[in-house]
Amino acid sequence: MDLPVMPPVRPMLAKSVKGVPREEGWSFEPKWDGFRCLVFKDGDEVELTSRNTKPLTRYFPEIVAAAREQLPERCVLDGELFVAVGSRLEFEVLQERIHPADSRVRLLAEETPAGYVAFDLLALGDEAYADRPFSERRAAMEQSLVGLDGPCHLTRTTTDPAEAEEWFEQFEGAGLDGVIAKPLAATYQPNARTMLKIKHERTADVVLAGYREHKTSTPERPLLGSLLLGLYDGGKLQHIGVSASFTEKRRAELIEELQPLVCPLGEHPWGEWTEFLVANPGRVPGTQSRWSQGKDLSFVPLRPERVLEVKYDHMEGRRFRHTAHFKRWRTDRDPESCGYEQLEEPVGYELGRILSGGAS
Incomplete structure (x- = not known):
């Protein structure tokens, strides 16, 4: 594997705030309730790493296969692994996917398959994107990840605070955790609390x-x-x-x-x-x-x-x-x-x- 951004990378973090910021300059997206996961893909080579840089690849073979089929040839994405049961995210079921026995991992991959939702871009092709503002990173994702319909997805976003507040109220019914706010002009800063999170209390x-x-x-x-x-x-x-x-x-x-x-x-x-x-x-x-x-x-x-x-x-x-x-x-x-x-x-x-x- 030879990418512009190589593991290990600690993902960008968020600090808690009381409400959705109303001033301009923010992009809002749902806060997913799963495992934070960075995807490193170079052709058929795919690595999944956790928030703490630990390997997740062996536990989610269905996501590795989906990344090979659905994602750009060479890319580094930040996102979230999740498991849905019916119309809701189920974190407890996702936790069960981390199992030491390979036979059990394969069985669970079929019985409770995971999904992956991408929400940031660190590299695409031969270019690193971490030093670019989020507005550019998001635009590149929308062009390169068009048409994803699962198990890989691109998260939805809005720059309208009123719509973000509606999401905050509505999306919890599907098991989501709140709303994330990202500064449109900010670069990707690993392990720094650059984003804001608005959670239910x-x-x-x-x-x-x-x-x-x-x-x-x-x-x-x-x-x-x-x-x-x-x-x-x-x-x-x-x-x-x-x-x-x-x-x-x-x-x-x-x-x-x-x-x-x-x-x-x-x-x-x-x-x-x-x-x-x-x-x-x-x-x-x-x-x-x-x-x-x-x-x-x-x-x-x-x-x-x-x-x-x-x-x-x-x-x-x-x-x-x-x-x-x-x-x-x-x-x-x-x-x-x-x-x-x-x-x-x-x-x-x-x-x-x-x-x-x-x-x-």
Whole structure:
């Protein structure tokens, strides 16, 4: 492989902002919920690399084949791998595609095939594009990637903030994560937060069910690492995620404050889960999966008597997609009243309508 831009390359990143910028000079596009992936193609040679420059090629043979057939002869693209089930993106199903057994990889490539959506250009033919403004990179993509109808796609864009705000409201129903804003005049800057991301933000009242100690915790100075959160469903307390953003001072205060709630695991609603050797579909505390091999997943069980309000952005199945942010204690709420029915459900939207939208 001999391209104007060669791996490893760390992709350009985004910083969170509250809303869609209204001033001129921005290009907006959907924020895809998948694996960030750079595609390097030189003839029949195709390499896929992750956000952290790790190889993804062996896990997605169907995308390698599609890149050979659909993409320009020599190119370097930045984009996202995704798996759709019906009309929605499903991140949990995408995660299952990373498997050590080649036979399993081949089977999953047929059963849950991935797609690839390109949203930036680093090289085309013998020319590097990273030093060119995004307006030029986008124009070159529209010319060279015309007619893609899957599994490779070109993301749609708009320069209209009002349309971007409509996408923000509508596209979550297809499993997308928000909206990305790119400065039209900016060059491609690897590993720099040049873009903006506007993500959904919601709150929920959840039950405190346990905690894990911080990696720097010692017997002399115990520190809380994360709070384990739950919601009731059919009378059972289900694990929904964690909250972990605290100062060192607050970590020390919290671990002391919560000691009166510590209980034996056998008396805890999650005690029955200790029999699992691998994570069950709810990814419950204390269980292992190929994503957590070697990590200490033990936790300190707490009597589920306290309720807290957290801020979260996105759901992944039955749990928070990312770490939730602590807002406040809710002493006015009974734990048993905290269920899934309080969570906001996005209005459904067809993924195919987004992928076929093209440029605006």
